[in-house]
Amino acid sequence: MDLDRNVHDHIRLFHLPNDAAGVSILPPLAFAGGRAHIAPAMTASLHTIGAARTASLDPMIQLVAADLNHVNAVILARMQSEVALIPELAGHLIAGGGKRMRPMLTLACARLLDYSGMRQHRLAAAVEFIHTATLLHDDVVDGSGLRRGRRTANIIWGNPASVLVGDFLFARAFELMVEDGSLKVLRILSRASSIIAEGEVNQLTAQRRVETSEDRYLDIISAKTAALFAAACRIAAVVAEREEAAETHLDAYGRNLGIAFQLIDDAIDYASDAATMGKGVGDDFRDGKVTLPVILAYARGTEEERGFWRQAMAGGRAEDADLAHATSLLRSSGALDDTLERARHYGQRAIDALGPFPAGGAKAALIEAVEFAIARAY
Amino acid sequence: MDLDRNVHDHIRLFHLPNDAAGVSILPPLAFAGGRAHIAPAMTASLHTIGAARTASLDPMIQLVAADLNHVNAVILARMQSEVALIPELAGHLIAGGGKRMRPMLTLACARLLDYSGMRQHRLAAAVEFIHTATLLHDDVVDGSGLRRGRRTANIIWGNPASVLVGDFLFARAFELMVEDGSLKVLRILSRASSIIAEGEVNQLTAQRRVETSEDRYLDIISAKTAALFAAACRIAAVVAEREEAAETHLDAYGRNLGIAFQLIDDAIDYASDAATMGKGVGDDFRDGKVTLPVILAYARGTEEERGFWRQAMAGGRAEDADLAHATSLLRSSGALDDTLERARHYGQRAIDALGPFPAGGAKAALIEAVEFAIARAY
Numbered sequence: 001m002d003l004d005r006n007v008h009d010h011i012r013l014f015h016l017p018n019d020a021a022g023v024s025i026l027p028p029l030a031f032a033g034g035r036a037h038i039a040p041a042m043t044a045s046l047h048t049i050g051a052a053r054t055a056s057l058d059p060m061i062q063l064v065a066a067d068l069n070h071v072n073a074v075i076l077a078r079m080q081s082e083v084a085l086i087p088e089l090a091g092h093l094i095a096g097g098g099k100r101m102r103p104m105l106t107l108a109c110a111r112l113l114d115y116s117g118m119r120q121h122r123l124a125a126a127v128e129f130i131h132t133a134t135l136l137h138d139d140v141v142d143g144s145g146l147r148r149g150r151r152t153a154n155i156i157w158g159n160p161a162s163v164l165v166g167d168f169l170f171a172r173a174f175e176l177m178v179e180d181g182s183l184k185v186l187r188i189l190s191r192a193s194s195i196i197a198e199g200e201v202n203q204l205t206a207q208r209r210v211e212t213s214e215d216r217y218l219d220i221i222s223a224k225t226a227a228l229f230a231a232a233c234r235i236a237a238v239v240a241e242r243e244e245a246a247e248t249h250l251d252a253y254g255r256n257l258g259i260a261f262q263l264i265d266d267a268i269d270y271a272s273d274a275a276t277m278g279k280g281v282g283d284d285f286r287d288g289k290v291t292l293p294v295i296l297a298y299a300r301g302t303e304e305e306r307g308f309w310r311q312a313m314a315g316g317r318a319e320d321a322d323l324a325h326a327t328s329l330l331r332s333s334g335a336l337d338d339t340l341e342r343a344r345h346y347g348q349r350a351i352d353a354l355g356p357f358p359a360g361g362a363k364a365a366l367i368e369a370v371e372f373a374i375a376r377a378y
Numbered sequence: 379m380d381l382d383r384n385v386h387d388h389i390r391l392f393h394l395p396n397d398a399a400g401v402s403i404l405p406p407l408a409f410a411g412g413r414a415h416i417a418p419a420m421t422a423s424l425h426t427i428g429a430a431r432t433a434s435l436d437p438m439i440q441l442v443a444a445d446l447n448h449v450n451a452v453i454l455a456r457m458q459s460e461v462a463l464i465p466e467l468a469g470h471l472i473a474g475g476g477k478r479m480r481p482m483l484t485l486a487c488a489r490l491l492d493y494s495g496m497r498q499h500r501l502a503a504a505v506e507f508i509h510t511a512t513l514l515h516d517d518v519v520d521g522s523g524l525r526r527g528r529r530t531a532n533i534i535w536g537n538p539a540s541v542l543v544g545d546f547l548f549a550r551a552f553e554l555m556v557e558d559g560s561l562k563v564l565r566i567l568s569r570a571s572s573i574i575a576e577g578e579v580n581q582l583t584a585q586r587r588v589e590t591s592e593d594r595y596l597d598i599i600s601a602k603t604a605a606l607f608a609a610a611c612r613i614a615a616v617v618a619e620r621e622e623a624a625e626t627h628l629d630a631y632g633r634n635l636g637i638a639f640q641l642i643d644d645a646i647d648y649a650s651d652a653a654t655m656g657k658g659v660g661d662d663f664r665d666g667k668v669t670l671p672v673i674l675a676y677a678r679g680t681e682e683e684r685g686f687w688r689q690a691m692a693g694g695r696a697e698d699a700d701l702a703h704a705t706s707l708l709r710s711s712g713a714l715d716d717t718l719e720r721a722r723h724y725g726q727r728a729i730d731a732l733g734p735f736p737a738g739g740a741k742a743a744l745i746e747a748v749e750f751a752i753a754r755a756y
Contacts, residue, residue, distance in 0.1 A: 193549035
């Protein structure tokens with residue numbers, strides 16, 4: 001699993017054109033993030049979101065590298081089955097360029113709490129299995145053909161196999177949690193799992209509905225994306241046997257980071273190119289996925305523009321020229337910029353949630369992970 | 379939920395023609411099963427499988443009626459969601475004529491062990507949620523249009539909704555188990571869930587492969603069907619805090635009943651009519667599902683007949699006349715009869731596994747449930 005290469009693929013930054021109408025200029029760089037070994041002096045107060053265009057995941061990767069090897073070993077061992085198609089299909093996705101963002105969060109939060117045991121490895125693997133199961137089912141639901149620059153499992157092996165291997169990984173995640181033996185962790189991750197599914201169904205019923213409100217959209221992404229980020233962080237406090245307050249803070253960190261992460265993804269879908277993102281640009285547009293950029297542009301649009309968005313989300317505007325027009329509306333209305341602004345807001349809240357924890361390498365890495373999540377869009 | 383009506387629909391018996399070549403005649407009726415209140419004197423030794431053509435689920439239904447009301451209340455309460463599509467879609471299937479076979483087994487086994495608490499209600503609901511999630515995904519995988527005489531959820535709401543609501547129910551099942559708080563139950567049902575998914579993938583890779591061996595087929599149905607029957611029974615012993623041996627016996631009862639149940643289903647698919655079964659007759663045939671009747675007929679067939687089966691399972695023989703020819707081969711080769719014979723074998727083993735438990739109404743009901751499962755085919 002060539003993790004490093006993939007992470008570097010992901011941090012190839014790109015820039016929004018400054019000449020696009022209504023595009024706000026970000027604050028100048030406040031620091032140039034080092035590749036690793038962030039000095040302990042670097043605390044949240046030095047960093048406002050958007051200040052670190054070169055923010056990277058490297059500090060977090062360095063922090064958890066040894067742990068992540070353990071997690072990868074668990075993942076590899078526990079995705080095995082006598083039914084050969086299972087490791088074949090699961091391995092395609094699991095080895096295929098994911099950043100291991102969620103398990104890394106579990107590991108980094110455990111470090112933040114100075115936890116010195118081994119329980120986090122099995123649980124981080126469970127988190128990744130839940131995430132992978134979700135991705136497999138998402139690609140079936142969306143009919144996606146490309147993820148992280150590779151053909152999706154549903155294209156290679158068909159929808160039935162993707163559905164069933166997803167089910168297997170989901171069940172296997174619970175087996176891992178049972179082996180760990182904490183009912184509290186089981187409660188957190190089973191709750192997160194039903195919230196994720198609820199969010200996915202909610203998104204499905206919102207599909208092509210251009211009049212979806214920002215509140216509803218936040219509900220959707222809080223469930224489908226942020227709930228697992230929150231749970232991944234929270235369980236570290238359980239393993240470290242910390243008080244409820246630590247759980248709550250880490251939950252808030254993960255939840256806000258997850259929302260920021262998703263909003264940036266939504267923006268990137270209109271501002272990226274396929275080579276950079278490893279997925280087709282404009283996928284959301286062509287799928288009629290009503291994301292925050294569209295919600296804002298629709299709300300601010302003229303009657304004519306609203307007509308365009310209605311047609312587009314209904315599937316009647318799938319040409320490249322339509323996507324270009326959509327992107328130009330998203331820029332001129334400030335919808336794309338304000339989506340990023342919203343993302344920065346949640347990113348800042350994530351960082352502030354870390355306030356109660358002592359400064360140090362782990363905290364710095366968690367903070368820079370937020371900055372990295374935001375910086376992907378610039 | 380009109381359970382009674384549906385159960386009665388299911389026990390409308392039908393007969394294999396006695397004049398079909400190679401059809402063995404069943405032993406004559408040894409007793410005429412009463413509608414309920416089986417006398418305690420009725421023990422396994424009085425009943426050999428196949429002896430009870432009028433066997434019914436009624437004794438089990440009577441035994442657990444009050445408990446089942448509790449379970450149905452839990453099911454109804456816990457399939458709710460603010461996302462309206464979830465209870466709508468889940469309710470279609472959950473209220474739509476299922477026998478509640480698996481939760482009834484949990485309840486009846488708890489009675490067998492004289493358990494007098496309430497924990498079995500929540501756990502029986504969890505078992506039914508796992509089963510329902512599996513059915514939703516199965517129908518997507520098979521592209522089924524009809525189940526229990528009604529249009530399937532995937533036809534009404536589409537595959538994406540069925541996949542995601544299945545995920546929701548699966549996660550909700552684990553939430554229910556966590557609320558119960560037994561790690562042992564969680565271990566049993568998470569293991570069963572991954573085995574089920576493994577069996578489903580195994581079946582998928584065996585699809586259209588007419589040379590599938592009987593052993594492999596038994597592996598498949600042991601996983602995809604019998605594992606949940608076994609777990610549903612086994613958890614009753616955990617709740618009742620019985621020794622490991624009780625768990626093992628109930629597990630064996632459920633597992634063998636599950637295998638018998640599936641083999642009978644396989645036979646019925648070739649011998650039933652759509653009105654009786656609530657699914658299209660010959661579905662397995664048209665889907666290229668290699669079940670035991672086909673495996674036996676292929677193994678016993680002439681070269682010409684094997685050619686027919688190869689073509690048929692590959693999808694090249696989907697006409698009504700082909701199905702009629704298939705059924706005639708299944709009868710003339712004794713494949714259908716011997717599938718039923720195999721089912722009786724597992725049914726007998728299920729009954730024998732109850733040996734260590736004291737005679738009484740619960741044991742009699744569990745025995746008659748096996749006879750009912752078999753009698754569906756006659």
